[in-house]
Amino acid sequence: MDFDMLGLAPRLINVLKEQGITDPTPIQTQAIPHAMNGRDVMGLAQTGTGKTAAFGLPMIHALMKAGVKPNPKTVRGLILAPTRELAKQISDNLTAYTKGSHLKVALVVGGAGIVAQTKRLAGGVDLLVATPGRLIDLLDRRAVRLDETIYLVLDEADQMLDMGFIHALRRIAPLLAKERQTMMFSATMPKLMSELADTYLKDAVRVQVNPPGQAVKRINQSVHFVAQAAKTDLLVELLDKHRDELALVFGRTKHGCEKLYKVLEKKGFAAASIHGNKSQGQRERAITAFKAGKVRVLVATDVAARGIDIPGVRHVYNYDLPNVAENYVHRIGRTARAGADGAAVALVAPDEMIELQDIEKAMKESIPVASGRPWEIAPGQKKRPNGGGGRRGGGGHRGGGKPGGASAKSGAKRHGGAGKRARGRSAA
Structure with missing residues (x-):
């Protein structure tokens, strides 16, 4: 045709x-x-x-x-x-x-x-x-x-x-x-x-093209269960493996994105950030530099990154999970554009388990686990308030909820092998 x-x-x-x-x-x-x-x-x-x-x-x-x-x-x-x-x-x-x-x-x-x-x-x-x-x-x-x-x-x-x-x-x-x-x-x-x-x-x-809410088949998804305090170190470690490739990192808040971008810049990454506190000119310059490869890591809020089409993005990191499950599909859709392959990595703290459950329910698919074990959901635990920082995971250690908890058991069963790709469709 x-x-x-x-x-x-x-x-x-x-x-x-x-x-x-x-x-x-x-x-x-x-x-x-x-x-x-x-x-x-x-x-x-x-x-x-x-x-x-x-x-x-x-x-x-x-x-x-x-x-x-x-x-x-x-x-x-x-x-x-x-x-x-x-x-x-x-x-x-x-x-x-x-x-x-x-x-x-x-x-x-x-x-x-x-x-x-x-x-x-x-x-x-x-x-x-x-x-x-x-x-x-x-x-x-x-x-x-x-x-x-x-x-x-x-x-x-x-x-x-x-x-x-x-x-x-x-x-x-x-x-x-x-x-x-x-x-x-x-x-x-x-x-x-x-x-x-x-x-x-x-x-x-x-x-x-894709059933609504379904992630693009070529996106290789994975989840790391990691304490909130250890997320930045893990992100740096993961980004370090592909410094020459374009990566988009999503955060929940304007302040959080700016702080994360500054940390990454100090660690020697060619980074920039886009969010609501940036002027239109600053946002456009950051996107232009990212498209040109002068900036390799772009830290963004959902609103600022909505609809941006940058074909060269190979990696999408969900540093914070979105409150709205459908936004996860929008976020990871920034990679694997125009027939290319891509990777989408989620870093999940204890107080983001409900968001993760909502995302998997919407996609009718579990996300393969890369490290850690699913956190146990505390009695009465609710979603993090939109834009909130949430409860800190203690001691800077990596993931691993209490073994044997109901959620951990169901999570271990739900989260399949690392090669699995997303499929399924959105809940209404």
């Missing part, structure tokens, strides 16, 4: 060839023909599977064919993304795909000057990539109109729900043209996502 067979305009295929894109990915092969036929699409796929081209190319094809210039302050196609970084990445890709055409692509996100964005929108744009908050600011200023918007894309829709953008969506969607095509992409399919799809999609075709 090649792009010619998907019915795209030869001019568009030539632009893709110039960029070295010749073979469509599975999500593109499945989604593009339906999108070209004007159908609403619900796509289930991780980042790094080629989603931007899956929704972008059919819109570009149709807009190039129509050859109509947008009216002042109007938008023909609107793409909403949960974070600035993901929005910028989508915008960069769409700009590359529209090279040499009359189509205008614009990006509007928070953290950048709203006056310049207003000017950019004044003449109208064909494709607008936006974060919901900044789009609402611009709508309030009457800098943009959506009544002529005939294409709507919601990318990483499950993450938009997690981040509380549902109210923004309820405000934005009614402003669009009644007759429109909507495409929604998500890595997981929680119950709320199904409701969102029912609300915004009409007679949608569902396409999927």
Whole structure:
């Protein structure tokens, strides 16, 4: 299968060839023909599977064919993304795909000057990539109109729900043209996502690469049971084995990520951090350096790393487990991109056992144990509060809960051989 067979305009295929894109990915092969036929699409796929081209190319094809210039302050196609970084990445890709055409692509996100964005929108744009908050600011200023918007894309829709953008969506969607095509992409399919799809999609075709919530098969997962106080030493030891390869390390808090990055830098690693306390410029510079290989270890919070597509990431470390089980799938999906293999390593302290159970339940799969033994869950133990540091494991020793505890027994049974790969699907 090649792009010619998907019915795209030869001019568009030539632009893709110039960029070295010749073979469509599975999500593109499945989604593009339906999108070209004007159908609403619900796509289930991780980042790094080629989603931007899956929704972008059919819109570009149709807009190039129509050859109509947008009216002042109007938008023909609107793409909403949960974070600035993901929005910028989508915008960069769409700009590359529209090279040499009359189509205008614009990006509007928070953290950048709203006056310049207003000017950019004044003449109208064909494709607008936006974060919901900044789009609402611009709508309030009457800098943009959506009544002529005939294409709507919601990318990483499950993450938009997690981040509380549902109210923004309820405000934005009614402003669009009644007759429109909507495409929604998500890595997981929680119950709320199904409701969102029912609300915004009409007679949608569902396409999927991995079952929702399933980790990519090529990711080799493992878990180390380790006391909280010993995590940093273990992380340094593991990172030391592949200093020349790109590694992404996830922490729960902005403060924790910054502290960890400073420790790694002192240990001689080419490290950087991205989180909410960093300016947009600092975040972009860190990501650019990471993509270029100048930075080898990037320490990040979930929100800052959402949707970032860096094909060379070979290792993902969950220094802290996420509170939301689906976020684990998003995190580890940062490796094994574009057909490569990758490793995902979780460091689990005693007070993260409930999070681990939730993750394994969501994936319907146990994660192979690399070291230590499953910790016993204390009576009445709850999840760590979101962003909390949690109880410290004593004495800086490595993992190993009390032998013979109910959890240890079931955990030992659950956690299979080290070669096992993840499979299964997300709980609703």
